[in-house]
Amino acid sequence: MPAxxxxxxxxxxxxxxxxxxxxxxxxxxxxxxxxxxLGPNGAGKSTTIHLISGIxxxxxxxxxxxxxxxVADYREARTKVGLAPQEFNVxxxxxxxxxxxxxxxxxxxxxxxxxxxxESLLERFELTKHRHKEFRALSGGLKRRVMxxxxxxxxxxxxxxxxxxAGVDVELRHELWRYLRELNETGTTILLTSHYLExxxxxxxxxxxINQGKIVEVGDKAQFTSGGRKLEERYLEITGARATQx
Amino acid sequence: xxxxGLYTFTRxxxxxxxxxxxxxxxxxxxxxxxxxxxxxxxxxSQIGMIGGMPYIEFVLPGVLMxxxxxxxxxxASSSLYFQRFARHIEExxxxxxxxxxxxxxxxxxxxxxxxxxxxxxxxxxxxxxxxTMHSPFLFALYIVLVSAVxxxxxxxxxxxxxxxxxxxxxxxxxxTPLSFFGGMFNTLDMLPPLLATATQYNPFFYFIDGMRFxxxxxxxxxxxxxxxxxxxxFAALLVLVTTLFARGWRLRV
Numbered sequence: 001m002p003a004x005x006x007x008x009x010x011x012x013x014x015x016x017x018x019x020x021x022x023x024x025x026x027x028x029x030x031x032x033x034x035x036x037x038l039g040p041n042g043a044g045k046s047t048t049i050h051l052i053s054g055i056x057x058x059x060x061x062x063x064x065x066x067x068x069x070x071v072a073d074y075r076e077a078r079t080k081v082g083l084a085p086q087e088f089n090v091x092x093x094x095x096x097x098x099x100x101x102x103x104x105x106x107x108x109x110x111x112x113x114x115x116x117x118x119e120s121l122l123e124r125f126e127l128t129k130h131r132h133k134e135f136r137a138l139s140g141g142l143k144r145r146v147m148x149x150x151x152x153x154x155x156x157x158x159x160x161x162x163x164x165x166a167g168v169d170v171e172l173r174h175e176l177w178r179y180l181r182e183l184n185e186t187g188t189t190i191l192l193t194s195h196y197l198e199x200x201x202x203x204x205x206x207x208x209x210i211n212q213g214k215i216v217e218v219g220d221k222a223q224f225t226s227g228g229r230k231l232e233e234r235y236l237e238i239t240g241a242r243a244t245q246x
Numbered sequence: 247x248x249x250x251g252l253y254t255f256t257r258x259x260x261x262x263x264x265x266x267x268x269x270x271x272x273x274x275x276x277x278x279x280x281x282x283x284x285x286x287x288x289x290x291s292q293i294g295m296i297g298g299m300p301y302i303e304f305v306l307p308g309v310l311m312x313x314x315x316x317x318x319x320x321x322a323s324s325s326l327y328f329q330r331f332a333r334h335i336e337e338x339x340x341x342x343x344x345x346x347x348x349x350x351x352x353x354x355x356x357x358x359x360x361x362x363x364x365x366x367x368x369x370x371x372x373x374x375x376x377x378t379m380h381s382p383f384l385f386a387l388y389i390v391l392v393s394a395v396x397x398x399x400x401x402x403x404x405x406x407x408x409x410x411x412x413x414x415x416x417x418x419x420x421x422t423p424l425s426f427f428g429g430m431f432n433t434l435d436m437l438p439p440l441l442a443t444a445t446q447y448n449p450f451f452y453f454i455d456g457m458r459f460x461x462x463x464x465x466x467x468x469x470x471x472x473x474x475x476x477x478x479x480f481a482a483l484l485v486l487v488t489t490l491f492a493r494g495w496r497l498r499v
Contacts (some may be wrong), residue, residue, distance in 0.1 A: 016499065050499065053340045057498045074247070075342040083340055089333040093265065106341035139407025150337075 004067040006031045006158050006189035007052065012061030014047050021047040023213040024061075029191060029206070031066070031157075034184045036204035036221075037193045040239055044213045045193045047203075049160055053083045065158055079107055082156030084147045086163040091190035095129055096146055099135060099159070100153050107154035114153075121149040141172045146151070152183075159183065160191045165199060177203060201231040211239045252347045252354075255338075259355020265320060270321070273360060274313045281309045282374050284450075285431060289380075297433055297464045298380075306376050307458035308430030310367040311392065315453065316362045316421060318356040322400025323416075325352060327407050330496065337497060339380035345491035353397040358391030384460035384469075392453050396421075398483035405496050424450040433468050449475050452473045459497045 003024060004107070014022040022044045029035045039045050048054035052063055070077040072175040090099060093187040097118055122128045125145040130138060134136045135146060144164065151159060164172045180203060184190050194200050200207065200223065208218040217224075217238050224234045263270040282302065290301030297304055329335035338348060343473075379385065399416070407413040428450030434442045445451050452472030459465035491497065 054340050055498060057334050057494045073346075078340060078342040081340070085336070089336045091329075091333070091334050092260075094261075100262070101335060102258050103341070105257070106251050106338065106343060108342065109251045110247050110250065132418075154321065180458055 003031045005029060005064075006033065006066055007191065008062075008067075009048070009052075010062045012048075012051060012058065012063060012116060014044075014051060014058075014060065015055065020213050022051075025210070025213070025215050026061075027208055027215055027218065029158075029189060030187050031189055031191055032182075032184070033206050034204045035189070036200035036207040037191055037210065038197070038200060038235060040195075043210045043239075045210060046162065048193075048210070049083065049085075050161055051177060053081055053160065054078055068190070079154060080157045081150035082154065082159045084151035084159070084161050084164055086166055088135070088143055088147065090135050090146070090150070093134055095134055096138070097114060097122060097131040099146065100149055102231045103150050104153045117153055118157070121153060125149050139167060140167050144168050144172070144176070145197035146178075156188070158189045158191065162193050164192070164195065164197065165194065173199075196241040197230075197232045197235055204206065207231070209235060209238050248343055248347055248370045250493075251341065251343050252351055255347065255351030256354040256358070257319070259325060259333070259351060260358050262325060263355070263359045270317070270359060272368065273274040274317060275366050275370065278309050282370060284307060285309075286374060286376075293466055297462075299462055299464060300496050302374060303376050303378055303462055304404055304433075305431060305462045306367075306374075308425075308454045309427075310364055310371070310461075311388070311457040312425040312430060313377070314360045314364045315396040315450075315460055316417065317427070319400040319403075319417065319421060320397040321356040321359045322332075322352050322397040323404040323407070323413060324400075325355065326363065326401055326404030327413050328490050330404070335497065343411055344411055345488060349398075349401065349487055351403055351492060353394050356397035356400060356409050357390060357393040360389055360396075364389045376427045378462050380463035381460045384456070388453070388457045388460055388476075391480065392457075393474075395476055395479050395483060398480065398487050401487050402483065402490075405490055425454075427451075429466070430454055449479065 007027070009027040013020065014026050025044070025048070037045055037048070046058060047151060051058050052070060054070065065077045065080045068077040068080060070243050084165065093218065094102070100118045100121060101114055104117055108118065124129055125148065126146055127142065127145055127149065130142055138146065144167070148164065151211045165176055168176065177199070180190060192200065192204060205221055207217070207221055207224055209216050221231070224231050277311040279376030282305065288390065293301045324492045329338070331423050403413065405414050427445060428448050429445060434445060437445060446467070452467055454467055455465050455467050459469055
């Protein structure tokens with residue numbers, strides 16, 4: 001019997017003020033995949049992520065996370081998803097350890113376990129000495145680490161990373177890549193969006209490209225890089241951006 | 247029910263108002279001291295007895311109620327609005343919390359702030375020599391119910407507001423005037439007939455009158471009318487706010 005996919009999106013459409021952001025998209029991400037989700041700005045990546053995580057209302061189509069419907073069984077579905085968005089959508093006046101503790105509590109994690117997880121994540125992301133600092137007092141790189149720790153504090157099976165290395169220095173980027181690989185190898189499915197195509201090429205095994213609200217290509221990484229091409233070349237070809245290149 | 251989630255939500259809300267305690271606690275307490283001192287002590291000494299009690303005893307319940315309801319309203323409206331404004335509402339939206347749990351979390355946070363404010367003002371009253379407490383049960387009931395009503399009203403404004411001016415508008419144009427015209431400083435028979443009649447249609451009159459009864463035993467309207475008004479307002483606002491949260495109005499895009 002085949003394993004339940006980590007994410008199943010079926011015939012999902014979404015409009016904002018009459019303008020279609022997603023147009024009947026369907027997508028399946030197998031469990032354990034490191035999945036790259038690419039597309040130009042405004043293509044529908046964030047809308048898709050918002051629908052999976054519950055930030056946006058799903059009105060057309062179905063989305064299941066490890067077989068759990070994100071609308072009908074939203075509680076269970078949300079415990080399976082961790083989201084590290086591109087923007088720092090946190091209470092910037094809150095101190096780091098309490099911020100993680102609150103989020104774990106929102107997910108129903110008991111106090112003792114919560115404390116253990118927070119300690120472990122603070123240590124893993126080298127945030128221990130910054131634990132009592134307010135989020136706003138951290139550097140950009142430290143903020144990124146907190147966002148990732150926050151997404152992981154309830155131990156999700158599907159981790160969604162929206163531009164996780166945007167504005168991050170080279171050292172931290174490499175460190176995050178190493179950590180994400182480890183996480184994926186230990187069974188966490190990862191959905192990654194990034195404008196750094198070399199990052200996607202390096203980390204992901206499967207890739208989908210979305211353009212103007214439609215999934216225009218899905219496949220193994222090898223399919224995108226066959227014939228010695230770079231992922232970037234294929235991406236520009238698919239999204240039609242090549243013609244505008246100078 | 248996600249009890250740990252709900253408890254965490256409340257903890258987060260309490261932490262938020264304690265973090266800015268000068269603004270959220272000290273400021274209303276200082277304002278209460280000024281009201282009680284100026285109106286209760288100085289003006290009150292010229293007025294003498296009112297409703298069979300010293301003026302300071304008459305004024306204290308009104309000052310207390312105004313601060314409790316203002317605090318509950320401000321807490322809920324500013325908390326939700328700032329979360330929307332800074333987008334960290336998304337942290338809540340992705341969590342396994344139902345709409346009801348979210349609303350209960352905001353109400354409980356606002357109620358905690360209302361309770362701390364109310365008990366603080368009660369102690370200030372004791373400092374000024376006001377020691378009357380006719381019914382501790384009714385006193386607690388009024389604080390809980392009125393805080394809940396104004397927390398719901400605050401959530402409504404927190405959802406609706408698209409700027410800081412809108413956020414402050416209800417407080418400026420509705421809550422403060424209706425509190426002042428709701429019998430904070432005077433009995434109905436001290437008002438001109440037209441204003442006395444209008445006051446009987448002002449729900450704030452019943453909130454203050456009920457609080458005054460719980461503390462002093464004096465009231466001008468039937469207590470059950472006040473409790474009925476509060477219950478109807480609570481039920482109507484709960485239905486409205488729950489419907490808006492369920493639809494994701496200005497919460498989920």
